[in-house]
Amino acid sequence: MECTGLCELLSAGGMDAGLAMFLSLLVGVVLVASVPLIVVIFLIWVERKVAARIQDRLGPNRVGPFGLLQTFADMIKLLTKEDITPTNADRLVFNIAPILSVTAVLLVWAIVPFTPYHIGVDLEIGALYFVAVASFGTLAVMTAGWASNNKYALLGAFRVVAQLVSYEIPLALALLVPIMLAGTMSMQGIIHAQVGMWFFFMVPVAALLFMISSQAETGRGPFDLIEAESELVAGFNIEYSGMKFGMFFAAEFMHVFTNGVLVAVLFLGGWLGPGLMRQLWFIHTGTPPTMLPPGSTEAATGIWLLYFPLPEGNFIGWEYFGVYLPPVFLALIYLTLKTTIGYFIFILARNTFPRVRIDQLMGLNWKFFVPVSIINLLVVAFALQVIRSLGWLPLNESGQVDLTSASFLDTIPMTVVLLVTNIVLAAVIMTWLRSRSRRARLEDEAELEDLAVVGAAGD
Amino acid sequence: MIELNAQTVTFAAFSVITLGGALGVVLNRNLFRGAVWLMVSLFGVAGLFVLLSAPFLAAVQVLVYIGAISILITFAVMLTRSMTNIDERFTRKWQGLVVAVLMFILIMIGVIWPVWGTGGSQFDAVSEPDAIVADTTDLGIALVDGNQYVLPFEVASLLLTAAMIGAIVIAREDEA
Numbered sequence: 001m002e003c004t005g006l007c008e009l010l011s012a013g014g015m016d017a018g019l020a021m022f023l024s025l026l027v028g029v030v031l032v033a034s035v036p037l038i039v040v041i042f043l044i045w046v047e048r049k050v051a052a053r054i055q056d057r058l059g060p061n062r063v064g065p066f067g068l069l070q071t072f073a074d075m076i077k078l079l080t081k082e083d084i085t086p087t088n089a090d091r092l093v094f095n096i097a098p099i100l101s102v103t104a105v106l107l108v109w110a111i112v113p114f115t116p117y118h119i120g121v122d123l124e125i126g127a128l129y130f131v132a133v134a135s136f137g138t139l140a141v142m143t144a145g146w147a148s149n150n151k152y153a154l155l156g157a158f159r160v161v162a163q164l165v166s167y168e169i170p171l172a173l174a175l176l177v178p179i180m181l182a183g184t185m186s187m188q189g190i191i192h193a194q195v196g197m198w199f200f201f202m203v204p205v206a207a208l209l210f211m212i213s214s215q216a217e218t219g220r221g222p223f224d225l226i227e228a229e230s231e232l233v234a235g236f237n238i239e240y241s242g243m244k245f246g247m248f249f250a251a252e253f254m255h256v257f258t259n260g261v262l263v264a265v266l267f268l269g270g271w272l273g274p275g276l277m278r279q280l281w282f283i284h285t286g287t288p289p290t291m292l293p294p295g296s297t298e299a300a301t302g303i304w305l306l307y308f309p310l311p312e313g314n315f316i317g318w319e320y321f322g323v324y325l326p327p328v329f330l331a332l333i334y335l336t337l338k339t340t341i342g343y344f345i346f347i348l349a350r351n352t353f354p355r356v357r358i359d360q361l362m363g364l365n366w367k368f369f370v371p372v373s374i375i376n377l378l379v380v381a382f383a384l385q386v387i388r389s390l391g392w393l394p395l396n397e398s399g400q401v402d403l404t405s406a407s408f409l410d411t412i413p414m415t416v417v418l419l420v421t422n423i424v425l426a427a428v429i430m431t432w433l434r435s436r437s438r439r440a441r442l443e444d445e446a447e448l449e450d451l452a453v454v455g456a457a458g459d
Numbered sequence: 460m461i462e463l464n465a466q467t468v469t470f471a472a473f474s475v476i477t478l479g480g481a482l483g484v485v486l487n488r489n490l491f492r493g494a495v496w497l498m499v500s501l502f503g504v505a506g507l508f509v510l511l512s513a514p515f516l517a518a519v520q521v522l523v524y525i526g527a528i529s530i531l532i533t534f535a536v537m538l539t540r541s542m543t544n545i546d547e548r549f550t551r552k553w554q555g556l557v558v559a560v561l562m563f564i565l566i567m568i569g570v571i572w573p574v575w576g577t578g579g580s581q582f583d584a585v586s587e588p589d590a591i592v593a594d595t596t597d598l599g600i601a602l603v604d605g606n607q608y609v610l611p612f613e614v615a616s617l618l619l620t621a622a623m624i625g626a627i628v629i630a631r632e633d634e635a
Contacts, residue, residue, distance in 0.1 A: 018464075022465075090492070093491075093492065123514060124514060124515075125514050125518050125595055128515065128518040128519070128522070129514075131518075131522055131526075132522040133521065135521070135522060135525060135527070136526075139498070139529075139530065142533055142537075143533075146491055146533070146537060154537065157537075161530060161534060165527070168526075
């Protein structure tokens with residue numbers, strides 16, 4: 001690992017090279033881990049406001065302008081509340097569980113690419129890493145349910161484990177589709193592969209599957225059997241009070257936000273957007289963006305259609321009130337915008353769909369999502385092979401399949417084929433669902449008629 | 460011979476986690492805590508995989524062993540609540556000791572002989588660490604390459620599928 005940035009600064013000041021490296025890495029880790037922790041404070045406000053509007057209420061509006069400081073008030077309340085540990089609880093495990101719950105989400109942020117250059121660590125196995133650390137969340141819930149020594153907590157934990165473990169399967173299978181398209185598990189690699197076309201337009205079915213199963217993984221409506229405020233006492237976290245409860249709460253919100261980011265990265269092109277072409281050019285060729293000759297091959301790659309270039313000359317950024325905003329900031333803004341789209345859909349789904357029953361939940365997963373995600377994976381793989389044999393896959397100079405250097409026009413044939421395949425798949429699934437639900441309804445009606453006759457005869 | 464750098468310190472830390480976790484599994488009287496210690500131990504092994512430049516194996520270790528198998532174990536423990544606090548102690552200590560020592564010797568020979576013994580396979584590779592670095596792509600190709608590991612890979616897949624079908628059949632037995 002090379003010593004740059006803060007590390008360079010520190011070692012120039014006479015610090016030991018190893019220590020400087022360690023300190024700069026530590027600062028990086030703290031910064032990356034702080035992002036979701038700070039953002040979540042405002043997300044709670046956003047979520048409460050949106051939920052309130054959907055339910056025809058005002059939401060928080062007393063503390064601060066528009067109720068913006070409400071979350072801070074809640075935080076102070078949670079921090080000052082009495083911290084209760086049940087007498088017969090397994091004290092050590094009981095206290096570890098909330099920490100584990102937050103850690104599971106924070107760990108995912110190590111692989112979130114904020115900009116072309118800013119990422120915790122661009123792991124070669126990024127997507128797999130996400131699936132792996134996400135399983136710590138399940139662990140946290142289960143240890144919490146167990147250590148509380150309360151049968152309601154334990155029952156709640158049972159439901160959670162069944163739900164989370166089941167929905168991990170369609171989640172991972174849906175995740176495989178963008179990996180297959182990009183040919184890499186690295187998060188930056190997946191974004192670079194979307195330079196011509198976002199994966200959402202190629203494989204919308206996989207995107208939908210990913211979103212639905214990640215909604216189930218967070219345990220929110222319509223899959224909020226974990227908590228089910230109106231049915232259970234509180235679920236697995238019933239014995240937790242004060243900030244320990246707050247940590248489970250914050251972990252859930254951060255998880256949803258993290259899923260929004262992942263949807264943006266995997267299917268909506270991450271930080272890609274207009275004005276970043278030169279940054280990409282720099283990453284691929286090593287030519288600094290400011291030294292590009294006007295009218296160079298940059299134009300010939302044809303990304304023009306989606307990404308207009310930066311002004312010519314010694315460009316270092318747009319000037320806003322005397323402050324130069326480098327294009328990298330633009331990348332962060334694009335990622336934030338796309339994340340907001342995903343996050344907003346998650347909130348909408350939570351507040352508008354009715355909760356499913358536990359048997360419906362499991363049936364939906366094992367009899368619908370799992371087979372559909374397997375079929376989807378096979379269909380996309382087959383379609384990709386067909387496209388490859390037709391020669392419609394974008395190739396790089398050395399003749400290898402490479403989406404990272406493909407232009408918008410290059411990706412159109414494969415997008416059309418994949419999209420049509422996806423639409424056909426969706427149509428087949430819908431027809432099957434329609435006939436199945438019609439059969440179920442007819443059976444129900446027949447049963448009701450029988451009951452009505454019996455009732456009449458009995459009178 | 461062993462120099463103190465970041466790598467050796469990390470190796471020591473993960474070794475302590477692995478062995479400490481394993482001790483926790485053996486010494487704990489509470490089955491659930493034992494399962495948690497098992498996860499700690501397996502996590503340490505994942506760390507060792509990272510040190511060996513095998514991030515894929517590390518992630519799979521966490522995903523499969525901690526995320527799936529350990530969760531299954533705790534699930535089973537939870538469903539058998541009376542099993543959680545076992546008071547009887549295993550009393551046949553001498554037999555246990557003999558078996559443990561024999562097993563240890565066997566494992567030591569099994570690990571050390573083929574690797575560092577005369578004509579050991581890994582000796583040359585270890586002396587030039589850069590020569591054995593392979594990435595996930597190499598692993599993926601090795602698993603589907605006809606000249607490499609495609610047969611073991613398929614056999615393992617078949618075995619797992621058979622086990623899964625078997626589990627379903629057993630679970631459905633009284634329904635039929």
